[in-house]
Amino acid sequence: MKEKKFEKAISQYKTPFYFFDTDILKEQIQKIRAAIGTDVELCYAMKANPFLIKDLEELIDSFEVCSPGEFHICERAAIRMDKIVMSGVYKSEDDLHYALKEYGNQILYTVESLSHWNILEAYANSQQLPIKVLLRLTSGNQFGMDETLLRQIIKETMDKPESRAYIDIEGIQFFSGTQKKVSEKLKKELAMLDKLCLALEEEYGFTVKKLEYGPGLPICYFEEEQNEEDAMLSSLAEALRVMTYNGKISLEMGRFIAAPCGFFVTSIVDTKNNKGQNYCIVDGGMHHINYYGQMLAMKKPPILHWNQEDGDLKEWTVCGSLCTVNDVLVKQYPFHGLVTGDKLIFEKTGAYSVTEGISLFLSRELPQVLLYSEKDNLRQARGNYPTDVLNYFLQP
Numbered sequence: 001m002k003e004k005k006f007e008k009a010i011s012q013y014k015t016p017f018y019f020f021d022t023d024i025l026k027e028q029i030q031k032i033r034a035a036i037g038t039d040v041e042l043c044y045a046m047k048a049n050p051f052l053i054k055d056l057e058e059l060i061d062s063f064e065v066c067s068p069g070e071f072h073i074c075e076r077a078a079i080r081m082d083k084i085v086m087s088g089v090y091k092s093e094d095d096l097h098y099a100l101k102e103y104g105n106q107i108l109y110t111v112e113s114l115s116h117w118n119i120l121e122a123y124a125n126s127q128q129l130p131i132k133v134l135l136r137l138t139s140g141n142q143f144g145m146d147e148t149l150l151r152q153i154i155k156e157t158m159d160k161p162e163s164r165a166y167i168d169i170e171g172i173q174f175f176s177g178t179q180k181k182v183s184e185k186l187k188k189e190l191a192m193l194d195k196l197c198l199a200l201e202e203e204y205g206f207t208v209k210k211l212e213y214g215p216g217l218p219i220c221y222f223e224e225e226q227n228e229e230d231a232m233l234s235s236l237a238e239a240l241r242v243m244t245y246n247g248k249i250s251l252e253m254g255r256f257i258a259a260p261c262g263f264f265v266t267s268i269v270d271t272k273n274n275k276g277q278n279y280c281i282v283d284g285g286m287h288h289i290n291y292y293g294q295m296l297a298m299k300k301p302p303i304l305h306w307n308q309e310d311g312d313l314k315e316w317t318v319c320g321s322l323c324t325v326n327d328v329l330v331k332q333y334p335f336h337g338l339v340t341g342d343k344l345i346f347e348k349t350g351a352y353s354v355t356e357g358i359s360l361f362l363s364r365e366l367p368q369v370l371l372y373s374e375k376d377n378l379r380q381a382r383g384n385y386p387t388d389v390l391n392y393f394l395q396p
Helices: 002-012 022-036 050-056 068-076 093-106 114-127 147-159 183-204 229-241 255-261
Strands: 017-021 041-045 062-065 084-086 108-111 131-137 167-175 210-214 248-253 262-274 277-282 303-306 313-319 328-336 343-347 368-373 377-382
Touching (some): 002 343, 022 050, 022 229, 022 255, 050 068, 093 114, 147 167
Parallel strands (some): 041 248, 131 167, 277 313
Antiparallel strands (some): 017 262, 262 343, 368 377
């Protein structure tokens, strides 16, 4: 019974808390690799859940790091720097200089603008430090560079290689969005990238050694949805197989890797009936859970009812602990014999919920974070953390 693994956590730790099952995490990686093959690399976008990086270090090929804070987390976790792809739309000169000075060419740097290129090129040349970069191609938003600029940088590099002696363009990075549920979009994007790589070779003699692509595979969160996860993974694998590009491909994934391993455990602290509607109040809330695509709490995510007793089946609206009418987690959810003190376990919360919520609102504590595996049992990654100290002046 899958609920069994929660017994110790619920008995020892106060709710609310996140529970990340690293056995499920490993199974998801195995599933992805079985579909795409051993020649394709996996890059984990750590913004999805930074608490998983150490457990993933030997399972994936690289980590996409998009902020100074994420980079410092990798330092504290002693992640190998040759696994770091330093990405992000805003990389300050100070942040880049720090990484370049401390770790040099161990890191793969992304270029999202001409200013990024200029900073990296100037430092590499002044220090005579060889570095490797990926040029990010925009999908039509604020990220990356227009194809015209990307081509210009490559052309100038190929025309005057002596002026770029210390900066090596490894290849191209491309990502266009998340939760894609139409396989044709994947096929079109990969066909476009395939064509671009060929054109760069033919027109400039430039070989794209590495292509980092974010497929944005979907996680199906709600009972009302048709589960497209396996079908989209298969479509991605097939689209990769028909490419003529023969360099190294790296697939950047965050949500698709992390979401299945996560559970959010919260206690029912009150129940009431207002004007014919059953409400239960939990000690967690909208500041802790984020299901992509949820609309006005109408869609039903998978929820385990812990301590369920025999009783009438009733529909309940589950509301969080925040003093706002928006703190509704799900409406009209059917539960048997639900009473105050029961626990609700929200599934598929391994990606973004732990970092993306409005966690400072109303100065409530940050939930604990627990990691679990059958081998290691429970590990506490973070205790309850007060946020009131962040929302008012420090003591004099």
